[in-house]
Amino acid sequence: MSTLKGLEDVVAAQTAISDIDGKLGKLWYAGYSIDDLAANSSFEEVLFLVHHIQLPLQAELEELTEQMVNEREAADFVTGLMPTLAEQTSPMSMLRTSISAASAYDPDGWDQSPEANYRKAIRVVSLMPTFIAYYDRHRRELPIVEPNPKLPHGANFLYMLSGEEPEQRVAEIFDTVFILYADHTMNASTFTARVVASTLADMHSAMTAAIAALKGPLHGGANEQAFRMLEEIGDPSRAEEYVTRLFERKQLVMGFGHRVYRQVDDPRATILRGLAKELGETAGDMRWYEISEAVERVVREQKGLRPNVDFYAASVLHYLGLATDLFTPMFAAARAAGWTAHIREQYADNRIIRPDSEYIGPRDMTWVPVEERQEEAS
Amino acid sequence: MSTLKGLEDVVAAQTAISDIDGKLGKLWYAGYSIDDLAANSSFEEVLFLVHHIQLPLQAELEELTEQMVNEREAADFVTGLMPTLAEQTSPMSMLRTSISAASAYDPDGWDQSPEANYRKAIRVVSLMPTFIAYYDRHRRELPIVEPNPKLPHGANFLYMLSGEEPEQRVAEIFDTVFILYADHTMNASTFTARVVASTLADMHSAMTAAIAALKGPLHGGANEQAFRMLEEIGDPSRAEEYVTRLFERKQLVMGFGHRVYRQVDDPRATILRGLAKELGETAGDMRWYEISEAVERVVREQKGLRPNVDFYAASVLHYLGLATDLFTPMFAAARAAGWTAHIREQYADNRIIRPDSEYIGPRDMTWVPVEERQEEAS
Numbered sequence: 078m079s080t081l082k083g084l085e086d087v088v089a090a091q092t093a094i095s096d097i098d099g100k101l102g103k104l105w106y107a108g109y110s111i112d113d114l115a116a117n118s119s120f121e122e123v124l125f126l127v128h129h130i131q132l133p134l135q136a137e138l139e140e141l142t143e144q145m146v147n148e149r150e151a152a153d154f155v156t157g158l159m160p161t162l163a164e165q166t167s168p169m170s171m172l173r174t175s176i177s178a179a180s181a182y183d184p185d186g187w188d189q190s191p192e193a194n195y196r197k198a199i200r201v202v203s204l205m206p207t208f209i210a211y212y213d214r215h216r217r218e219l220p221i222v223e224p225n226p227k228l229p230h231g232a233n234f235l236y237m238l239s240g241e242e243p244e245q246r247v248a249e250i251f252d253t254v255f256i257l258y259a260d261h262t263m264n265a266s267t268f269t270a271r272v273v274a275s276t277l278a279d280m281h282s283a284m285t286a287a288i289a290a291l292k293g294p295l296h297g298g299a300n301e302q303a304f305r306m307l308e309e310i311g312d313p314s315r316a317e318e319y320v321t322r323l324f325e326r327k328q329l330v331m332g333f334g335h336r337v338y339r340q341v342d343d344p345r346a347t348i349l350r351g352l353a354k355e356l357g358e359t360a361g362d363m364r365w366y367e368i369s370e371a372v373e374r375v376v377r378e379q380k381g382l383r384p385n386v387d388f389y390a391a392s393v394l395h396y397l398g399l400a401t402d403l404f405t406p407m408f409a410a411a412r413a414a415g416w417t418a419h420i421r422e423q424y425a426d427n428r429i430i431r432p433d434s435e436y437i438g439p440r441d442m443t444w445v446p447v448e449e450r451q452e453e454a455s
Numbered sequence: 456m457s458t459l460k461g462l463e464d465v466v467a468a469q470t471a472i473s474d475i476d477g478k479l480g481k482l483w484y485a486g487y488s489i490d491d492l493a494a495n496s497s498f499e500e501v502l503f504l505v506h507h508i509q510l511p512l513q514a515e516l517e518e519l520t521e522q523m524v525n526e527r528e529a530a531d532f533v534t535g536l537m538p539t540l541a542e543q544t545s546p547m548s549m550l551r552t553s554i555s556a557a558s559a560y561d562p563d564g565w566d567q568s569p570e571a572n573y574r575k576a577i578r579v580v581s582l583m584p585t586f587i588a589y590y591d592r593h594r595r596e597l598p599i600v601e602p603n604p605k606l607p608h609g610a611n612f613l614y615m616l617s618g619e620e621p622e623q624r625v626a627e628i629f630d631t632v633f634i635l636y637a638d639h640t641m642n643a644s645t646f647t648a649r650v651v652a653s654t655l656a657d658m659h660s661a662m663t664a665a666i667a668a669l670k671g672p673l674h675g676g677a678n679e680q681a682f683r684m685l686e687e688i689g690d691p692s693r694a695e696e697y698v699t700r701l702f703e704r705k706q707l708v709m710g711f712g713h714r715v716y717r718q719v720d721d722p723r724a725t726i727l728r729g730l731a732k733e734l735g736e737t738a739g740d741m742r743w744y745e746i747s748e749a750v751e752r753v754v755r756e757q758k759g760l761r762p763n764v765d766f767y768a769a770s771v772l773h774y775l776g777l778a779t780d781l782f783t784p785m786f787a788a789a790r791a792a793g794w795t796a797h798i799r800e801q802y803a804d805n806r807i808i809r810p811d812s813e814y815i816g817p818r819d820m821t822w823v824p825v826e827e828r829q830e831e832a833s
Contacts, residue, residue, distance in 0.1 A: 080466045080467075080468065080469055081465060081466060081467060082467075082468065082469075082806050083653070083806040083807060083808055083809060084462075084465070084467055084808050084809065084810035085809070085810070085811075086810075086811055087459060087462070087465060087810040087811060088458045088459060088810065088811045088812065088813045089458075089459060089460075089462055089810035089811065089812065090458065090460065090810075090812045090813070091458055091460075091812065091813045091814075091815045092812045092813070092814060092815065092816070093814070093815055093816025093817070094816065095814075096814035096816065096818075105818075105820075107816050107817060107820070108816055108817035108818050108819060108820035109820045109822060113822040114822075117822050117824070118822075122825070130816055130817065131817075132823070132825070132828060133825070133828075134825070134828050134829075134830060135825050135826065135828070138825055154539050154543065158536070158556075161532050161559075162556075162559065165532065165559035165560065166558065166559035167565075170555070170558050170559060170659070170660075173555050173660065173663060174552060174555040174556045174558075174559075177548070177551050177552040177555050177663065177667075178536075178540075178552045178556075180544065180548050180552075181539075181540065181543035181544035181548060181552075182543065187545075262811075262812050262814070263809065263810055263811055263812040264809055265650060265651075265653065265654045265807055265808060265809045266654075268650060268808070268809065268810060269647060269650050269651055269664060272643060272646060272647050272650060272668060273643075273647055273664065273667050273668045273671065274671075275461070275643065275671075275673070276643045276644075276668050276669070276670070276671020276672070276673045276674035276675075277671045277672050277673045278667055278668060278669075278670040278671035278674075279670070281548070282548075282551065282667035282668070282670050282671070283667065285551060285555065285663060285664070285667050286647060286651065286663070286664035286667040286668065289555075289651050289656055289660035289661065289663050289664040290650060290651045290654050290656060290660070290664065291654070291656075292654070292656040292657070292660050293651065293652075293653070293654020293655045293656030293660070294654070294655050295653070295654045295655050295807045296654035296656075296807070297654075336809075428460045428461040429461060429643055429673045429674070430461055430462050430643060430646070431461060431462065431463070431641065431642055431643045431646065431714075432462035432463070432464075432465040432466065432467035432468075432641055432646060433463075433464055433465060433466045433467065433640075433641055434466060434467065434468045434469065434470045434640050434641040435466045435468070435469045435470070436469075436470060436471070436473075436474035436640070437469045437470065437471055438470070438471025438472065438474065438485050438486055438508055439471070439485060439486035439508065439509075440474075440483075440486050441486060442483075442485070442486035442487045444487060444491040444492075444495050444496075445510070446495070447500070447510070447511070447512070447513050447516055448513065450510060450511075450512050450513070451512075452512060
């Protein structure tokens, strides 16, 4: 047994939720290409798809949409935490704490039946934008905007953040970002969710743990850091100098490179590049798009690296009006679709995930009372 | 690449914290046998040992003890949650939510230096008994008992639960239980903590996730279920019939069998058996010990299985006065020593833990608008 640090290339689970071909630069959810889904689908449909491994019929889609609308309102206990959380902690810690706290109010309690867990999944997915928006309104000292039952998931999220109904096309684009982030096979947070689910811990426990994992800067957070870099660069003409200097210092350019898509474009980046351009044109402010394009060109010339989902998501989310530190919470809210689906998939055919460790410490130590211990000779 | 469901026998990390020899029935923390540690050590010493991979000198032990005493008091925000959590949720959900919420008040904030993470580790370990005791006092509608700075970790925990200083020997025995539960190489919660830490998420995120994993009935909870079984049996004379019927129905006897200790006794069970007997004698109430002994005999005769740590922990913790549903939170409070040490060990030599998945779902699906979808022919 050799140690497989990082478990790279170890196949830890089977899944029907999503698939990647890193050589072709292709991503599918339950067999549907991400291009088709981004062009035609809604987040609600994608949520159904990753849970049922088929697209919903009209009646099923209507039922799910209604369910989601009904589950948007948070329990008073959790909203009661928001003023303090908004004052005291980061958005991802808030989200981790809120989802954990929300378990106390789930109407399905400790029911672990597949039906109850599906309802819990829809509930958690529906609640996450509410928590994020309430938190953001509190810290901006603005009145809370209650969810609007007439709006779909993404549009309602923008509405709760800004207090204004988004334009049709803006809502569509935000929905597309949700679709692009909804799942991506195995990754550290999805794996965390499955490990926790494999102990048969409840949906909220597994989701809390997934949020905890996404919080790590090696996993979530690249879209935020990418935007902070665009801000620092400030103008397309400065991109080359900035990137060159980063590489000279052996630093990373955030939002580039992917362990799966290596010689090809991340298909999500391709879609997001187009959306960033469109939003820039509509806003009459091409700056963020143009800086992004310039950075992409320089990074490709100097290192041959290509942008991943996080790079163009940065300018898209900024054009859509999100505060930069809400980019990762938005990622979490979208990936909640995939996390909940993976958790239910794990429950359905479970074996506890419990690898081994290799001991490399001291051996055969002899106990000495504390009075007789001496500093080790150096 | 074949799928390694459960990752059994996959070595996911190197560790110097603990080691097991399943054939000899031996457990060591940093090279010291669990027998030596249980007989001679304090939980404070063991906490130092798993973090520093050596026993503390007198001055180091005094410094750590002082640090722990100073970190026992919870922030008002977290204690403010307790009345509601005590009313609304299970002890493990409470613990998960409280540790997550406590991150907002950690004086080291987002400092990820090794020094800050060591302080956070000590802080979280020190706080867990406070959260559990406050929760328990609230739900029993008793006034909160503030931590007593004169008492060591375990004795103070019992004091905060009951409001009375425990007798010397009782405190010692509780401390021994803490030592026995402090670490056990890789397991689902420790692995979860390391996966989350591998994204470089903070100490509180990794600890929150570990608690989430321990909550699962396939991982924590066996000590609680074992005691509920003893209660159902009620008398040693009924053990044989009860166990026989369980086996006839293909059900498990909780607290028996271990994937590592197979043909030998779990060394922790051996120690706990003696403590259960001692506590029964002292209490003048041998019932729980005698039922346990009878169950052990029958299970061994009929299935050749031996008790694990959770089986005799059940009667020990009951004799010590803990409510049955606090057995798993107590496990968490003790294992916090190991979890925090594993998290710091992961940070110190990190690579993100991110295995692969194998796609087994549908392929090459063609998008159809929702109006045109039809139910699949069955």
